[in-house]
Amino acid sequence: MNWKKIYSERLMSPEQALKQIPDGGRVVSGHAAGEPTFLLSYMAEHKEWYHDVEICHMVSLGKNEYCREDMTGHFRHNALFVGGGTRKAVKEGRGDYTPCFFYEIPRLFESSLPVDAALISVTPPDQNGKVSLGVSVDYTKAAAKNAKLVIAQVNDQMPYTYGDSLLDVSEIDCFVEHSAPLPELKPSVLTKVEKDIGYNCASLINDGDTLQLGIGAIPDAVLLSLKYKKDLGIHSEMFSDGVVELVEAGVITNEKKKFLPDKMAANFLMGTKRLYDFVDHNKNVAMYPADYTNDPVVVAKNDRIVCINSSVQIDLMGQACSESIGLTQISGVGGQVDFIRGASMAKHGISILAMPSTAKKGTVSRIVPFLDEGAAVTTSRNDIDYVVTEHGIAHLKGKTLRERAKALIAISHLVFREELIGVYEERFHCKFE
Template sequence: MNLEEIYKSKIVTAKQAAEKVKSGNRVVIGHAVGEPTAVIDAMVANCEAYENVEILHMVAMNKAEYAKPGMEKHFTHNSLFVGGNTREAVSSGRANFTPCYFSEVPSLFKGKLPVDVALIQVTQPDEHGYCSYGVSNDYTKPSADCAKLIIAEVNNQMPRTMGDSFIHVSEIDYIVEYNHPIVELNPPKIGDVEKAIGEHCASLVEDGSTLQLGIGAIPDAVLLFLKDKKNLGIHSEMISDGVVELVEAGVITGKAKTLHTGKIVVTFLMGTKRLYDFADNNPMVEMYPVDYVNDPTVIMKNSKMISINSCVQVDFMGQIASESVGLKQISGVGGQVDFIRGSNMCKDGKSIIAMASTAAHGTISKILPLLDGGSAVTTGRNDVNYVVTEYGVAQLKGENLKDRARALINIAHPDFRPSLIKEWEKRFKAKF
């Protein structure tokens, strides 16, 4: 058969694809905005045919109805990163949470958590029969690489991304054609606090630096203050729309990168159509699996590597809690530790934790003597380097406990400094 015949022979409806999933299967769903929504909806509609189907996923951007009340007999959701649509299911005990570094997820699929079915979303095949994973390479490609069964949703609106981001149509078992816009995330509102944090972070960025940025108001605010920099590069878990503006302004060129010179290296995309259009068939943007992009020994090869991540709380010792509030799991480690360690291993690198000084409309300090009871330590005190709030920069690496606690208090919100100083003096038996 020629390529066209091979392709057509694999086409099924979403309902027919869902029927290929069997009770007891472990099903990995493509990540974030790369979810194959038609097949997921068909599985939920077919739920009475299943018992104990385990669904592995990280950030669920669709409805996540497999984790809703009443689905327990049919589906068990095993979350590798708790998102807004699955948070309640995990906290109520209907779903499970498995802690892991993002970079290690592919190795779990090859060992501890073998994949029965990979549900992926890809582009239409090119003239050589290759489909691109588009916006979601990360663990999606590795899951398909080792799955017993691959069901692909082919979407003609999926951007075609470059790098190690392709699967040949002959490797796919079943194809569901479903054309729809990729889910968009509207840019966050950037207020005065975020702008101040962004400016402080930007002061640590030198010309020729390679950046890792997350998503949200703080990373976007950092980008606002980089417009006078030269030859910045990107090696990041993901990027959002702000990067596009700096590429167009000639700030991000990648010319100074020592790894993948001239390329923006990422593992998944999340933003608006502007970002997806920018990445489509753009040889500057290269997508690779997460066990490469987030590998600290790969990250460290970028000169002047700077990682910028956020957190929920930091205590006097410099312990960072980014994924839970007390015993409540609200997200996951993601790539934070991967990039902090990679940046720290780079001889001229810098790792930054950036956060607002308060939470809950200014009623709670995010700098505390102790983390809330039960909170998971995401980044240990031995890994933390810079902490930034709207009030300044605290460098903790190489500082003793007394001095790092003092530096953190100096960038805490002024309303909380007196009580923090009191706790500091009590702990360290000294005058602040």
């Protein structure tokens, strides 16, 4: 059948499409800047249509109206990664958190988390009847492939990306056209602490290395410190505006990559319009699902990969909590462990957990004798490699518990070192020297 005929027959109003979502069903929403915000807001405006519908996703940049108290009985959120707009609902019991490695999420939609409806955001069809998932391929493509019902917000402001980002119009049940700017995340304003952390991380990066970076102040600070490096590459779960600057400066060329050479590989993108314009129809950017980019075995194909992630708290054994404050879930595992394990399997790969040495305006140490009660161990002491703060670098891989504790104390904040040294001497029955 002609793809234009399929498209026209399945083009409908938001009401016609969204009323097909069944009571008690699981709705998986597109991720981050690929979230179909118009469709979700429309559902919330018409909450009376729905009963006990689960809204499932990772990071959201939308309004999260379905998490409000007045949505009880209509919607319940299932977070695969808790974000700023969903934390309150999860903490207060109107939502749930499902722990999972990012690379395994597409597989969950084939088994433990069957999908009744996928709400996705796509480009208009190309000349071959293909739509691009643009900035959100990650788990979004798997959700669409496994859903009983696929509803697409067709947005002419979504950038068209390559790699494995395409769906045929025949794979989508309902098309709702709605043009809207993508949600933007502005670059961070960097403090001296963050710049120092970035400098320390950059000292571990060599010309020709391939990078995995997240988003936020510390990744931005790392990128800022890389302006004098050469021939860097990108294989990451995501990247943002800072990468664009280094491409334009000739620092990131991807020419030394052994795996996916000459391509910046990622599964989602989040930043400003500058980023979205950069990736639009850019054949040097390759977008793939998370079960490919984040699979540790795939990550390990990148020789000399450097993976940089952040953490909330690290204890003296090297256990890292990167997702909760005590029992309060503030984010999720994401791709941290995927890449840390992939880097450990790669030739000359290294992984870095970078964080300020303190929190709460310097009143709390992030390097602690024990993780807070209830805190999740995100990265185990067996997986951890480098830890970086503004005070230096601690290399933990292959070190004894005593050596680890000593190295971590050396990069803690001076205000807390005496207390940590006291714990060290009591635990290991020796003087700290």
